[in-house]
Amino acid sequence: MNAMYYDAFEKMPEIRILPDPVPTENGVVIKVEATGLCRSDWHGWMGHDPDIRLPHVPGHELAGTIAAVGRGVLRYKTGDRVTVPFVSGCGRCFECRSGNNQVCEAQFQPGFTHWGSFAEYVAIDFADQNLVHLPEDMDFATAASLGCRFATSFRALVDQARVKGGEWVAVHGCGGVGLSAVMIAAALGANPIAIDISEEKLAFAQKLGAVATINGRATEDVAGAVRDITRGGAHVSLDALGSPVTCFNSIKNQRRRGRHVQVGLMLAEHATPQIPMAQVIGHELEIYGSHGMQAWRYEAMLAMITAGQLKPQELIGRQISLEEAAPALAAMDGATELGISVITRF
Ligand SMILES: [Zn+2]
Ligand SMILES: [Zn+2]
Numbered sequence: 001m002n003a004m005y006y007d008a009f010e011k012m013p014e015i016r017i018l019p020d021p022v023p024t025e026n027g028v029v030i031k032v033e034a035t036g037l038c039r040s041d042w043h044g045w046m047g048h049d050p051d052i053r054l055p056h057v058p059g060h061e062l063a064g065t066i067a068a069v070g071r072g073v074l075r076y077k078t079g080d081r082v083t084v085p086f087v088s089g090c091g092r093c094f095e096c097r098s099g100n101n102q103v104c105e106a107q108f109q110p111g112f113t114h115w116g117s118f119a120e121y122v123a124i125d126f127a128d129q130n131l132v133h134l135p136e137d138m139d140f141a142t143a144a145s146l147g148c149r150f151a152t153s154f155r156a157l158v159d160q161a162r163v164k165g166g167e168w169v170a171v172h173g174c175g176g177v178g179l180s181a182v183m184i185a186a187a188l189g190a191n192p193i194a195i196d197i198s199e200e201k202l203a204f205a206q207k208l209g210a211v212a213t214i215n216g217r218a219t220e221d222v223a224g225a226v227r228d229i230t231r232g233g234a235h236v237s238l239d240a241l242g243s244p245v246t247c248f249n250s251i252k253n254q255r256r257r258g259r260h261v262q263v264g265l266m267l268a269e270h271a272t273p274q275i276p277m278a279q280v281i282g283h284e285l286e287i288y289g290s291h292g293m294q295a296w297r298y299e300a301m302l303a304m305i306t307a308g309q310l311k312p313q314e315l316i317g318r319q320i321s322l323e324e325a326a327p328a329l330a331a332m333d334g335a336t337e338l339g340i341s342v343i344t345r346f
């Protein structure tokens with residue numbers, strides 16, 4: 001198979017012919033039809049993720065058709081159209097048995113703990129616990145965009161922050177996670193405020209339902225601006241980027257008893273950000289993480305998509321080839337493109 005491959009961190013990935021994967025007893029092999037390019041892939045390539053062992057094939061936001069099935073798999077067969085959350089649970093540990101595969105103690109993450117989906121084929125373990133059947137009318141590029149950023153935003157707002165209609169939701173950073181969050185918050189009847197340093201991204205966020213926007217480059221006190229717009233602070237605030245500044249602002253701009261959700265990864269030199277802890281205590285703020293979403297919760301998200309309340313297809317930016325994805329991956333630390341780039345040609 002063709003695959004993107006690197007044997008050293010920060011070295012330009014190459015496209016290589018590698019052996020086709022074979023399924024484990026409880027796993028499947030998926031013919032990848034679409035796979036999204038994500039900032040987590042860039043973190044991995046930089047060497048920020050201790051789960052990655054070299055040489056490596058990245059890629060974790062995927063959709064495709066099952067090409068081979070292990071003997072122990074009961075619920076899936078060759079030819080099924082599927083996607084998978086980027087954190088897959090083992091199905092056996094305490095967290096999985098209590099329904100929390102997204103924090104499984106023995107998690108399988110394609111593109112991190114194992115070789116991923118920037119390839120024609122990818123092996124996925126624990127298939128019965130983690131695969132999700134795609135609705136008939138959903139194209140593969142849209143399905144690929146769900147597995148990481150969209151699902152994580154959905155979980156962040158619906159399950160972690162428990163957003164209610166009429167609440168103010170501040171979204172810091174309008175990459176894939178942030179734009180997804182704006183769309184989901186608007187669909188829930190909340191009032192999303194989009195914050196970014198790109199006017200282009202803010203305009204896109206407005207189209208997706210942001211009721212107000214703040215340009216972080218042009219505004220000295222972002223948290224103060226959110227408090228002004230919301231007359232007292234956001235009920236819910238998301239750091240969708242993952243940086244010390246956005247994390248701090250996202251906590252600082254809350255109203256009393258507000259809920260902050262950290263979705264953007266904080267790695268390497270950003271791993272221990274400054275947090276206004278006096279405010280967290282005095283105002284009884286809640287601080288959450290959101291780490292993917294367990295497969296069984298996809299049903300709720302897919303129902304909103306099928307009903308037309310959520311339109312993840314609108315978040316798709318460029319559709320690119322595997323070859324074009326290598327330089328795009330290496331460039332992800334800078335200003336990223338509008339929307340989600342998806343590899344659809346292998
Ligand atoms: Zn991702
Ligand atoms: Zn588990």
